[in-house]
Amino acid sequence: MYDIxxxxxxxxxxxxxQLRMExxxxxxxxxxxxxxxxxREGRLAGCELISIYGLDEMRGIxxxxxxxxxxxxxxxxxxIHADPLIQKHISVLGDAVNMVGGPQIRAIGTIGGNTxxxxxxxxxxxxxxxxxxxxxxxxxxxxxLCPISEFYLGPGKVDLREGELETAVLIRKESYSGYxxxxxxxxxxxxxxxxxxxxxxxxxxxxxxxxLKDLRIAYGVAGPVPRRAKVTEDAVRGSEVSPETRARIxxxxxxxxxxxxxxxxxxxxxxxxxxxxxxxxxxQAVRKAGGEIDD
Amino acid sequence: xxxxxxxxxxxxxxxxxxxxxxxxxxxxxxxxxxxxxYRLTSVKKxxxxxxxxxxxxLIDGEAFDSCIYLAIWADGKNIITxxxxxxxxxxxxxxxxxxxxxxxxxxxxxxxGFILTAKEVLDSGKLYTDDELRxxxxxxxxxCTGYENIFRAVKKTMYKRLGKKYKE
Numbered sequence: 001m002y003d004i005x006x007x008x009x010x011x012x013x014x015x016x017x018q019l020r021m022e023x024x025x026x027x028x029x030x031x032x033x034x035x036x037x038x039x040r041e042g043r044l045a046g047c048e049l050i051s052i053y054g055l056d057e058m059r060g061i062x063x064x065x066x067x068x069x070x071x072x073x074x075x076x077x078x079x080i081h082a083d084p085l086i087q088k089h090i091s092v093l094g095d096a097v098n099m100v101g102g103p104q105i106r107a108i109g110t111i112g113g114n115t116x117x118x119x120x121x122x123x124x125x126x127x128x129x130x131x132x133x134x135x136x137x138x139x140x141x142x143x144x145l146c147p148i149s150e151f152y153l154g155p156g157k158v159d160l161r162e163g164e165l166e167t168a169v170l171i172r173k174e175s176y177s178g179y180x181x182x183x184x185x186x187x188x189x190x191x192x193x194x195x196x197x198x199x200x201x202x203x204x205x206x207x208x209x210x211x212l213k214d215l216r217i218a219y220g221v222a223g224p225v226p227r228r229a230k231v232t233e234d235a236v237r238g239s240e241v242s243p244e245t246r247a248r249i250x251x252x253x254x255x256x257x258x259x260x261x262x263x264x265x266x267x268x269x270x271x272x273x274x275x276x277x278x279x280x281x282x283x284q285a286v287r288k289a290g291g292e293i294d295d
Numbered sequence: 296x297x298x299x300x301x302x303x304x305x306x307x308x309x310x311x312x313x314x315x316x317x318x319x320x321x322x323x324x325x326x327x328x329x330x331x332x333y334r335l336t337s338v339k340k341x342x343x344x345x346x347x348x349x350x351x352x353l354i355d356g357e358a359f360d361s362c363i364y365l366a367i368w369a370d371g372k373n374i375i376t377x378x379x380x381x382x383x384x385x386x387x388x389x390x391x392x393x394x395x396x397x398x399x400x401x402x403x404x405x406x407x408g409f410i411l412t413a414k415e416v417l418d419s420g421k422l423y424t425d426d427e428l429r430x431x432x433x434x435x436x437x438x439c440t441g442y443e444n445i446f447r448a449v450k451k452t453m454y455k456r457l458g459k460k461y462k463e
Contacts, residue, residue: 004322036363037344053368102434103412104351104360191433192346
């Protein structure tokens with residue numbers, strides 16, 4: 001039995017917005033793999049919940065007319081991993097969410113919950129940053145779109161205002177078309193583990209696969225919220241695909257990140273991870289994109 | 296009292312092939328409901344925070360930790376617990392028999408969960424590599440640490456079902 005004061009079940013997205021307005025103190029529960037555990041631990045004990053788990057309209061993945069991939073916020077990690085559209089266009093996101101927890105957690109955990117929790121270690125977050133994902137947020141005034149880079153306000157804090165909930169994650173065609181990526185997660189175990197650091201890199205190569213037309217590097221647990229390595233990206237965009245460029249990435253990313261000491265890992269170890277993981281993920285991304293690069 | 300504030304809710308779902316209805320406390324987990332309302336005590340209470348997998352059940356064919364699944368969400372769902380694997384005359388299923396044959400059971404606490412995840416894996420009809428199989432079973436903890444035997448039981452059954460010869 002959970003220590004819950006009251007639970008309000010939303011029957012539609014509009015009803016969820018109405019419930020959010022009526023019960024501003026209540027916590028939204030999607031899959032519950034974070035919220036229920038916080039209740040069990042006592043941190044959220046006695047709370048009121050708004051359950052949106054039953055809203056099947058917020059599940060599923062589809063391609064819109066302009067090529068945007070739309071992932072309903074309640075789509076589970078296991079469904080994202082298995083989805084043919086994701087495998088075809090953004091396979092790195094499928095790989096990343098397949099590293100969350102264990103199989104049963106991936107069956108209940110949702111991509112919306114993963115982003116709205118506002119934690120820096122979320123396995124999906126760095127890849128969504130790396131693909132310039134846009135979040136569809138529905139509220140009393142209708143729908144607004146929020147780039148994921150503006151969504152995180154601080155640890156555990158996201159830009160969800162009065163009455164709002166996240167209803168979909170959008171990835172635009174120009175963000176994924178022609179890009180190949182790789183997500184690496186460093187943890188002490190291979191399953192049921194929170195990332196010590198996570199790094200997602202994607203690249204777009206020139207026709208002859210020799211020049212780096214674009215690259216995007218994003219991190220989880222390299223700062224209080226997930227972040228992009230913009231300094232590095234700007235500096236190496238247009239460089240040739242070579243071990244030298246990779247070594248430069250490894251050095252430059254240290255200017256982009258700001259990890260902290262925690263019981264999980266020391267700051268200097270995380271800095272080492274940020275550098276090494278960027279280089280390794282870059283190598284793999286280049287190879288997936290058809291480029292050649294030595295180890 | 297408004298509908299939202301009622302402490303009990305009627306939940307109708309299919310459990311092991313039979314449609315069942317109960318009035319359930321809205322604060323209950325699916326583990327609570329299956330154990331207390333239906334006496335399905337194969338659904339174990341282990342960690343109760345979704346880490347150990349002892350409470351695993353199949354919901355619409357997918358393995359979930361029932362301890363972190365609210366009972367009210369089960370309305371309209373098709374749920375299978377270990378009891379649902381029993382044949383009409385009490386026969387064991389192939390995967391249960393394999394657990395016995397491979398001595399994949401020590402204290403037995405993790406066994407129902409492992410077997411249900413194994414059922415989902417085996418029912419997919421796919422042939423998995425050893426690494427894939429380990430990942431698929433990774434949501435269960437066996438504190439007797441009998442993982443090798445469990446792994447072998449699942450792998451042997453997978454080979455048997457697919458008509459392939461098993462190599463050690």
